[in-house]
Amino acid sequence: MRRLALPARTARLRFTALYGSLFLLSGAGLLVITNLFGLAAVGNSRAVPGQVRPSGQAALAAAERHIMALQAELEGLHAAQARQLLLGSLLALGVMAVVSVALGRTVAGRVLRPLRTITATTRRISADNLHERLAVPGPADEVKALADTIDGLLERLETSFAAQRRFVANASHELRTPLATMRASLDVAVAKPGPVPAQTVALAGRLRAELDQVDRLLEGFLTLARNQHGDLPGREAVSLGDVVSGGLAARAADIARRNLAVDAGDVGGDAWTLGSRTLLSRMADNVIDNAVTHNRDGGWIRVSATAGHATARLVVETGGPVLAQEQVALLAEPFRRLGADRTGSDRGSGLGLSIVASIAAAHGGTLDLYARPEGGLRVTVTLPLATERAGVPA
Template sequence: MTTIRVRLTLIYSGLFLLTSIVLLVTVNLLLRQALNTRIARWPGGAAAPQAPVVQGVPAGRVPPLPALVNDVIGYQWEVTGLTIGVLTLLSLVVGWLVAGRMLRPVHRITATARRLSLSTLHERIALAGPKDELKDLADTFDAMLDRLERSVEGQRRFIANASHELRTPLAVQRAAIEIGLPEDVGEIRGTLLLHNRRAERLIDALLVLAQAEHGLDGRGPVALEEVVRLAVAEAAQEGVTMSVRARPYLVDGDPVLLHRLVTNLLDNAVRYNHPGGTVEVSLAGGVLTVRNTGPHVPGERLGDLFEPFRRLHTTRGQGAGLGLSIVASIAKAHGAAVHANPLPDGGLELVVTFAR
């Protein structure tokens, strides 16, 4: 597939060569006609006049005028063909340079669009130059970025306000339950506390999901192997044997979100497991793999794993169904890919591949 620069070069060169060929052919034809007309008007017609001997050359040796005209026109056509060849090469070079110069603003717009992310929405193209179609396109793109930046900032403020407004009443409610209800009221106190904690976890998961989907505010080098070992040490075992093999690997990202990614992977591996089962965690070359034993996962249901509020099995400690959707959002924010593979004997293999 040819680029627009190549197409513009061919168009410029084609138009230039077409006009040049028409001009040269027209000049040659008019020259032939003019010479033939002049010869026809010559006294004695087309025959050459008798000329005296010049420097030892007899008059009979002088070529007739029609033959001389044919020689001149033939030479003219040879020069025309050579000229067209040179003009072809010259037009291609000039057309390529001119097309590149005209497309320079488009390349600048493309480079800016590729570089932009939610953390660099403050950048603008700010194309200078005459008020033409390309500058109008750049200004329109800048105006769109202004609207997008305002929208993202508004959503970030909403997330921050929602985090405070939703967590505060739940904390007050939990304190009221723990302080106001004595422990001897039976199951009511435990049930209320259980639902309170579930609501807190759900709100926390939704806020993390929203933060991950809106990109990273800042990046920095993160030792992923340390994050993995810390998450494994903090993970609830619940009768599951966990092993870890992690090699050093640096990730440019957010350490809090990366810790949440690993924690959710481990929580999913422990939650959807058999009593006495195993969880294997490995990190090598930027590929984080978590394998667990557990129930069989149908291959056609793998896509549902990363959708919010989707659960394939009913388990102890039922979650909100947001764990792997949060993993997918955090991975996407870090430029990583995540996919799942069912294991033949049951269980699941979750793989997160970070860009190198």
């Protein structure tokens, strides 16, 4: 049999039980005291017959019989009154129980109303509206102290986020300029007339590769920072199948060089989502790049983009050695890599899947990493499914 679902043990439920119990105990105590005083008054009201001194024996016997009859009748009345008083007390106690629960729930609701307001307002505040404050009115009590503390925390967060936004806005120009200057200097040095030593050409090539790696790392930093602030330029309906096909086409040379077998037969055209085409393309490129880079020569990649009831899913699977799920779950964190024992090299900056996770989160989705029992990795990106109202073609 299915167990009955118990109500959640909320603060209001606990306060209701507490106040209801107090009201009920108070009512029960009042009824007990009333019954005790009532019974005492009834006991004291029993009449004691006086000593009758009749003149004859027959009259005395008749008087005693009459007194006994009166006493029996009086005791019956007292018993009926006691039963009626007990029944009325039990009925009043039942009414008090219902009233106590209702009063307890009402009082608990009024006590917790400011906390519910604080909770609702805090949930509504995000990185885009950190300027809002709770501003709870009222006396300087514990609730207002809590609200003022949260307002102070929001102010510090707003200051911190503003500083990070300024850094993101300035970092691109300030850091790319010296990189471009260094790259131009290398080109000038190699392009000078006259024979260039082979060591110089080799050194220039190595430096260009390192500069390209720094440039990619910088781009990853900036993308990660923008996504964490929820910057989504140009929201539109985007087909996951299109961005996946574009990512596979962009890595066709690398796929052919490593002799990888790609199965993209389940890339449908009905997996649409709302968001930035640029960021979603970057997300698909990173997932595919991760599958190509961290794979064995002659391995395989399986890609699918499908639509569910309310979600669009991008799944990329690869073969390889058996991985530990505990380590795989950490790959979405920046600079997390499993090492050369998995990839055969130390390529990559460790930002690829963390950027995928941040882009998915910025679009209201999730990234799930699963170590396949037979070996390899399954990467699943789940995003909200776009509807026809959003401009998706039928």
